[in-house]
Amino acid sequence: MGLKEKLHDIKKKYEGKKMAPAFNALHTFLYLPNETTHGGTHIKAADDLKRTMNTVIMALVPCLIFGMFNAGYQHYLALGEIASANGFLGASFWTLDNFIVGLGQVLPLVIVSYGVGLAVEFLFAVIKGHEVEEGYLVTGMLVPLIVPVDIPLWMLSVAVIFGVVIGKEVFGGTGMNILNPALTIRAFLFFAYPTWMSGDKVWVHGAVARDKAIAAGQNLDAISGETILGSYAQNNTVAYDYWDMFWGLIPGSVGETSKFLIIIGALFLIFTKVGSWRIILSTLLGALVMGLIFNGVVDAGWIGSSSKFYGLMSVPFWQHLIIGSILFGAVYMATDPVTASQTNKGKWIYGFLIGFISIMIRVFNPAYPEGVFLAILLMNVFAPTIDHYVVQGNVKKRMKRLKVKTA
């Protein structure tokens, strides 16, 4: 008897029982159910929710694998054991050593993220007597990509439980949530354990442990893994050139450093029509406009080099796109179909404001060098309002047309 029949038998056995949703989920996760609907009209479409989610995951896999290599690369680079890679195909980047270190750090993050998140999903499905929802598939993949590589696993578990319950389940589960669950998880981590989510230590594997060893009296050099945003915020010079930033050979959250792979993922999402190109484009536009405004302020001489904002304000506007995680946020976070605006016009407004506010937070609040997640969460809250006014505006326009015709 094959696995499929076994699963089917288990499913039949537990039908109508309390644990039924859990077994149903296992079955439908691995195989397409052969039940057909009877009567009434139905829409036939190949892309259900699961297919959509799988597409996003496929777009994320390159970022994840790159993140593993990068984790090892940054670790060894900071230790001074390897030379700088000089470009995407650099010899010292794609090495087995790098991958093994990265795998050892990143794989546990993925396992904890999926394990804890799906456990919460299953628990809620059983309590509510609903089917298990697929919503966590993408969230579970996004979470390891947007945290620092050395984050303690128990913190991640606590944050995942919080994010899934408060960010999603209390609103009624997948499709009903107001906030993006992955960003809720990140926001929780950021506010609850700020020492693990910001600063110049957490972005390189081993830096925190090294600091502790030094504090314990060992004679070692400290590892510094300051992010580019951190350097700019303190008006320091940046040690990376633009190509490093573009290819992603820089310290940062696990999966957000490689702008090159994110752009490929974005093209894939746009091509498969899973991600909205309107949101991606308008987010980048918003960021560019805000960057231009800041550049203008600097050029006009309204702000001197002694100002604490000078470092970030004088960053050339286009560079804002390749530093920090604005691109990752625009492509994978802002486009979440549940929490984004639904109307086309609304998507433009929603995206533009995300980009605009992200750069504003980035520059004006040195305590939050990365404002992208805050900007997206904020606009998640406003998305339904934007939609409401877009729809109302359309209704008004049509009413007017109707009056002109009948008059």
Add this chain to the structure above:
Amino acid sequence: MGLLSKKDVKLITDPLADNNPITIQVLGICSALAITAELKASLVMGIAVLFVLGIGNVVISLMRNIIPSKIRIIVQLIVVAALVIIVDQVLKAFQYELSKTLSVFVGLIITNCIIMGRFEAFALGNGPWRSFLDGIGNAVGYAVILLIVGFFRELLGSGTLFGIPVLGDPIEKTGLYAIGYENNGFMLMPPMALIVVGLIIWVQRSRNKALIED
């Protein structure tokens, strides 16, 4: 008949659970969010409201037949304000540090919806003894929620209870901190108080089907 009739007992017990001013009527939320980062502040705030609401309800109830209804809000405000000033002065005299922690929120008891709500809804229409019981009940209901929220926020946010370390020393790395535990800074921020109150409401409503609204 004893001191407390069945109805009187209900006046006290109802606000503790099924008609709690915070979790069911959702009144007095602002102060519940602002001052519950420490258990001690929660306790003092609870006692302050107990004092103001208990006495205030009796005073309003005694005056209920002579207060012209057109200016009743002003009269109520004067009564609350007088009582709150007493509380504020006592705190400043004997617990100066704590009164600085509570800052404006003692003064803001005046605008606490629970107090004005009980004056309007109960004390204006009932005798002094029943009004007193109602005031005590509601104030204790308020204080209980404050203490629950304060307990979780202080325990998870600072690792202490009433200022006494219970999870070990975060700097010396003893107790739980030795195995990598860290305080949750989010717990000390007001948004987390809202979420904790929300969780209490969630638990309460899912246990008591009578409270579920359609």
